[in-house]
Amino acid sequence: MKLANVWIEHRTLKLNQTFTYRADSFLLERGVRVRVNFNNTSCIAFVQSVIETDETTQEYTDRTGYALKNLESVLDEHSLLNDELFDLGLQLAKDTVAPIISCFQTMLPKMLNPRSSARVPVRELWILPGDTDGCKINPIQQEIIDRVNNQDRCSLHDLKEEYGSRIDTLVKKGLLTRVKKEVRYHVKPIANVLRKYPLSDDQIKALSAIRETEKEVICLYGPTGSGKTEIYLELAEEAMRNHHQALILVPEISLTPQMVQRVQNRFGQDVIIYHSGLNDSERYQQYQRVKDGENTVVVGTRSAIWLPFQNLSLIVLDEEHDNSYKQDSLPRYHCRDVALWRAKYHHCKVVLGSATPCFETYARATKGVYELIELPTRVSGVLPKVRITAPGNGYKNGTIGKDLTDAIQLRLDLHQQVVLLLNRRGYSPIMQCISCGATEQCTDCDRPMSVHKDENVLKCHSCGITRSIPTVCSVCGSTMLRNLGVGTQRIEEELNRKFPTARITRMDSDTTARKNGHRILLDQFAKHETDILLGTQMIAKGLDIPAVTLVGILGIDTALMRTDYRSVEEAFDLLVQAAGRSGRGDVEGEVMIQSKMADHYALKTAITHEYKRFFVTEMNYRKLGQNPPYQYLIAMIFTSSQQQHACDAAEEAAILLRKQESCKILGPSDLGKIARVYRNRLLIKGRDLEEMRNYVRMTIETMQIQSDVNISVDVNPLSIL
Numbered sequence: 001m002k003l004a005n006v007w008i009e010h011r012t013l014k015l016n017q018t019f020t021y022r023a024d025s026f027l028l029e030r031g032v033r034v035r036v037n038f039n040n041t042s043c044i045a046f047v048q049s050v051i052e053t054d055e056t057t058q059e060y061t062d063r064t065g066y067a068l069k070n071l072e073s074v075l076d077e078h079s080l081l082n083d084e085l086f087d088l089g090l091q092l093a094k095d096t097v098a099p100i101i102s103c104f105q106t107m108l109p110k111m112l113n114p115r116s117s118a119r120v121p122v123r124e125l126w127i128l129p130g131d132t133d134g135c136k137i138n139p140i141q142q143e144i145i146d147r148v149n150n151q152d153r154c155s156l157h158d159l160k161e162e163y164g165s166r167i168d169t170l171v172k173k174g175l176l177t178r179v180k181k182e183v184r185y186h187v188k189p190i191a192n193v194l195r196k197y198p199l200s201d202d203q204i205k206a207l208s209a210i211r212e213t214e215k216e217v218i219c220l221y222g223p224t225g226s227g228k229t230e231i232y233l234e235l236a237e238e239a240m241r242n243h244h245q246a247l248i249l250v251p252e253i254s255l256t257p258q259m260v261q262r263v264q265n266r267f268g269q270d271v272i273i274y275h276s277g278l279n280d281s282e283r284y285q286q287y288q289r290v291k292d293g294e295n296t297v298v299v300g301t302r303s304a305i306w307l308p309f310q311n312l313s314l315i316v317l318d319e320e321h322d323n324s325y326k327q328d329s330l331p332r333y334h335c336r337d338v339a340l341w342r343a344k345y346h347h348c349k350v351v352l353g354s355a356t357p358c359f360e361t362y363a364r365a366t367k368g369v370y371e372l373i374e375l376p377t378r379v380s381g382v383l384p385k386v387r388i389t390a391p392g393n394g395y396k397n398g399t400i401g402k403d404l405t406d407a408i409q410l411r412l413d414l415h416q417q418v419v420l421l422l423n424r425r426g427y428s429p430i431m432q433c434i435s436c437g438a439t440e441q442c443t444d445c446d447r448p449m450s451v452h453k454d455e456n457v458l459k460c461h462s463c464g465i466t467r468s469i470p471t472v473c474s475v476c477g478s479t480m481l482r483n484l485g486v487g488t489q490r491i492e493e494e495l496n497r498k499f500p501t502a503r504i505t506r507m508d509s510d511t512t513a514r515k516n517g518h519r520i521l522l523d524q525f526a527k528h529e530t531d532i533l534l535g536t537q538m539i540a541k542g543l544d545i546p547a548v549t550l551v552g553i554l555g556i557d558t559a560l561m562r563t564d565y566r567s568v569e570e571a572f573d574l575l576v577q578a579a580g581r582s583g584r585g586d587v588e589g590e591v592m593i594q595s596k597m598a599d600h601y602a603l604k605t606a607i608t609h610e611y612k613r614f615f616v617t618e619m620n621y622r623k624l625g626q627n628p629p630y631q632y633l634i635a636m637i638f639t640s641s642q643q644q645h646a647c648d649a650a651e652e653a654a655i656l657l658r659k660q661e662s663c664k665i666l667g668p669s670d671l672g673k674i675a676r677v678y679r680n681r682l683l684i685k686g687r688d689l690e691e692m693r694n695y696v697r698m699t700i701e702t703m704q705i706q707s708d709v710n711i712s713v714d715v716n717p718l719s720i721l
């Protein structure tokens, strides 16, 4: 009989094994989707292997103790993944300690996904020539047949519009045949526009260094506006000329309309833009284009790393330090790691570009593991002047201090534009009772609720639930409630008060929630229909608007005081990125950072644009704490609706893990509940990541956990707060 070993669609580590079904009458191969009965419900599964055996069903049952069931149906004719990607899926599961099926689900677009919620590709009916030998054909029929013969694709729909039921007659007679084919995306050609300026000497030098180096990985380090993107485009064009494919990865937020325009001008119809704004069928069509091996440049966000490239010769990660390259749900992979893996397979180069490379990358580059290539200055020559100014002292003069207020007024008078960054949305993050000190908490999470004046509600930023703003304290009944702290809505109020005639665009996830909200607001500001752009970190990146001459950064002290091992690095990145938005045109730019911590090394180095000095100092702290990149971290998270169960599971794992001595176990620590789910975490710290992964895997296999406990693993977590 024929047996198929399949992965069931349920993505939990407890089911991370194949199940066997009888597949006698089916044609199938590795990497196709099938429908099976599992636990008395019908579900989708993904085929790992197909084997022939001499055993009978009875013998199989006797040997294994399982009754064999038949496959219900097969969904795909051919494997959805080529060998490279199938192996990558298995490797990814190992590297991220995630269920294998979750990796395949992440890799495949929705329409091809091995899970029940997948959608089926749109199919259209096409007409092909049939057998016309010995048939009597009238002139109009001949016209139709000629048309079908001469045209590449004829859709049934189009032909019927023109010739009506004659088509049906011809099909019935066998003179034409009808086939189902998937709809393909038709791209409108755009005239290629070439670069308007010659490359700078620094760019030329950097390009030849990239071409010549023997090393596969290049760290391209250069300040914002130093012409890195131009280098990516040159390299991509080269790949295309050689009939290869190129992939340029960008963080979601910096895939601005400007960026899209820039690559479309350069590559016309050969560019594929692949991002989360595409609907399922658009994604699928672009996926097919890449699979067909078209010579294309793909510009895309994280998930573009899974496209089925045939002959890839370049991968670029722009802003390679950006946290959005890490997926924060299962499987918790980092796009950079996958890029390095695929580059090995395709023997192609990887360019990691940034003004503030992540520490792992820069450390490897300085050690010579990666090639370090620098663009020393901005194309326009000048970096903006950065100053630290005093914040406002609260109620009377607000959050925006005197210096920044004056500077904004000056820029408004000159008809220039201002960007203000505050990395916190809402009106105020905490509502507190003055009488008893209690804060309004979310009932489903152990978190304070934020005040949102726009919608007139309290909102939980962890789970999203809202309730009306109370008028009395929920603990003591006092009416003396105050808003503690400042969010973007509150700054908007202050701006309206201080600059009554200024036009303001506020951009945060509340104002950009609707489709294209992000683009519409940015467009508005880019066209200078508004004067001040106020927003969270989503405005810190990618924005290239020449009329912006002042950038103000608020609330950075809170970011610097966080105790996470990467919080200072992240604050520094944010400062440098945000500062980079200023003075990109002809007028010199200015940046003001409001802070009471002027002596902090991150601020001191940020104002002088000295990434390298910051790197050296911060690395010392990393070394002291033996934090990454000196040692590796793995987080294990235990969740359950029962507080005790989550806690017990974490304890049990800690005991098991502590039996080995080569790494350190930190915790368990109670992370509180989010959306009524209790969370406990263990941290494993050590020098041998592979060994650490093995310990974690073994621990999960050995543990006897309650059925309502879920374990998830985060290898190289970006945050351990």
Ligand code: ADP
Pocket (backbone or CB within 6 Å): 197, 198, 199, 200, 203, 222, 223, 224, 225, 226, 227, 228, 229, 230, 231, 379, 380, 544
């Ligand atoms: P980065 O990616 O480092 O931020 P970009 O490639 O976006 O830098 O370049 C910054 C700006 O300078 C862009 O507006 C770009 O069009 C322009 N630019 C890039 N290279 C040159 C050049 N050689 N000559 C003139 N302008 C350039």
Ligand code: ZN
Pocket (backbone or CB within 6 Å): 433, 434, 435, 436, 437, 438, 473, 474, 475, 476, 477, 478
């Ligand atoms: Zn109270």
Ligand code: ZN
Pocket (backbone or CB within 6 Å): 442, 443, 444, 445, 447, 460, 461, 462, 463, 464, 465, 675
């Ligand atoms: Zn909540």
